[in-house]
Amino acid sequence: METSESLRTGRLSVVLPAYNEEESVPLAADVIGNLLTRAGIDHELIFVNDGSRDHTWRAIQEAAARRPQVRGIRFSRNFGKEAAIFAGLAQARGDCCVVLDCDLQHPPEKILEMYSLWQQGWQVVEGIKVSRGKESPLHTLAAKTFYRFLSGATRLDMSHASDFKLLDRRAVDVLVAMxxxxxxxxxxxxWIGFDTTQVEFEVQPRAAGQSKWSLRSLTRYAVTNLAAFSTAPLQIVTILGVLVFLCSLVLGCWSLWQKINGQALEGFTTVILLLLLIGSALMVCLGILGYYIAKIYEEIKDRPRYIVADGCGGKDGYER
Incomplete structure (x- = not known):
């Protein structure tokens, strides 16, 4: 890492995905903008409106009119949080970028600590959750189960992972090029590596409004991202095949032994159970294979991740 005498400086881009966050946008613009201004950090705030159904885009336009550092991107429809993050990174002009939630559940004051670590030479600064804030026990259990499975599948520690992180320009360029x-x-x-360090934070209460994540949307989000980043579910097909084979082998040997001893099985209960077991395993396997084939189909169509319908702001005159 660099010494204190040779700390690097540069422009900071802050990417904030926003979906139905008309109440949070002005608060985020003021809180983060004032924080970075007082710290003397040259910055820009990039709000990405992910097809919101409320007046989020109007709030972004008003924030851009009040603050020259604020820029806005509006999608033609809802493309999802991941698309919004990558759109913001693609539009970022800073030497490093921070991604955080628009609802301020990621504490903005941690941005200063992340930026300081970047100045020292770190290229990726991960925000690590030490607590998940107020959420239902079912949500907590589901999240921990998902990240435990993902950590095992990817061999990356995702147990306390979050979208709150700082990325150096080199890391941003690598991600955008994917x-x-x-x-x-x-x-x-x-996964991309680079020199990485961590900053711990506690999830804060929402600054305004209600969470837009339902149990159904979270489940869909988890399944989509698990399939996008790992082929581990495909191994379930092999595991189920081996289990069914072992069960069939045991039952087959037992039936043969009964036949040799003149004690053939009566009725069709064993046969019916075996057929149900095999049939269920086959359906599960076909479902997993079908899901991955659908994802392959989406990839080969080569459609864009998102479509930008409009933009605003960016009147500070800065160019990379």
Whole structure:
């Protein structure tokens, strides 16, 4: 790392995905903007409106009119949080970028600590959750199960991972250059490597509004990202095949032994159970294979991750 006498400086881009966050946008613009201004950090705030159904885009335009450092991107429809993050990174002009939630559950004051670590030479600064804030026990259990499985599948420690992180320009360029459509930012930003350190934080209460994540949307988000980043579910096909084979072998040997001793099995209960077991395993395997084939189909169509319908702001005159 660099010594204190040779700390690097540069422009900071802050990427904030926003979906139905009309109340949070002005708060985030003021809180983060004032924080970075007082710290003397040259910066820009990039809000990405992910097809919101409320007045989020109007709030972004008003924030851009009040603050020259604020820029806005509006999608033509909802493309998802991952697409919004990558759109913001693609538009960022800073020497390093921070990604955080628009609702301020990621504490903005940690940005200063991340930026300081970047000045010392770190290229990726991961925000690590030490607590998940207020959420239902079911949500907590589901999240821990998902990240435990993902950590085992990817051999990356994702147990406390979050989207809150700082990336050096080199890391940003690598991520933006990746062509995969179903990109999982939280895992890819760890997978690319580079010199990485961590900053711990506690999830804060929402600054305004209600969470837009339902159990159904979280489940869909988890399944999509697991399939996008890992082939581990495909191994379930092999495991189920081996289990069914072993069960069939045991039952076959037992039936043969009964036949030799003149004690043939009565009825069809064993046969019916065996058929149900094999049939269920086959359906599960076909479902997993079908899901991955669908993802392959989406990739080979080579459609863009997102479509930008409009933009605003960027009147500070800065160019990279």
């Amino acid at each position: 062509r995969e459509k179903n990109a999982f930012f939280r895992a890819l930003s760890s």
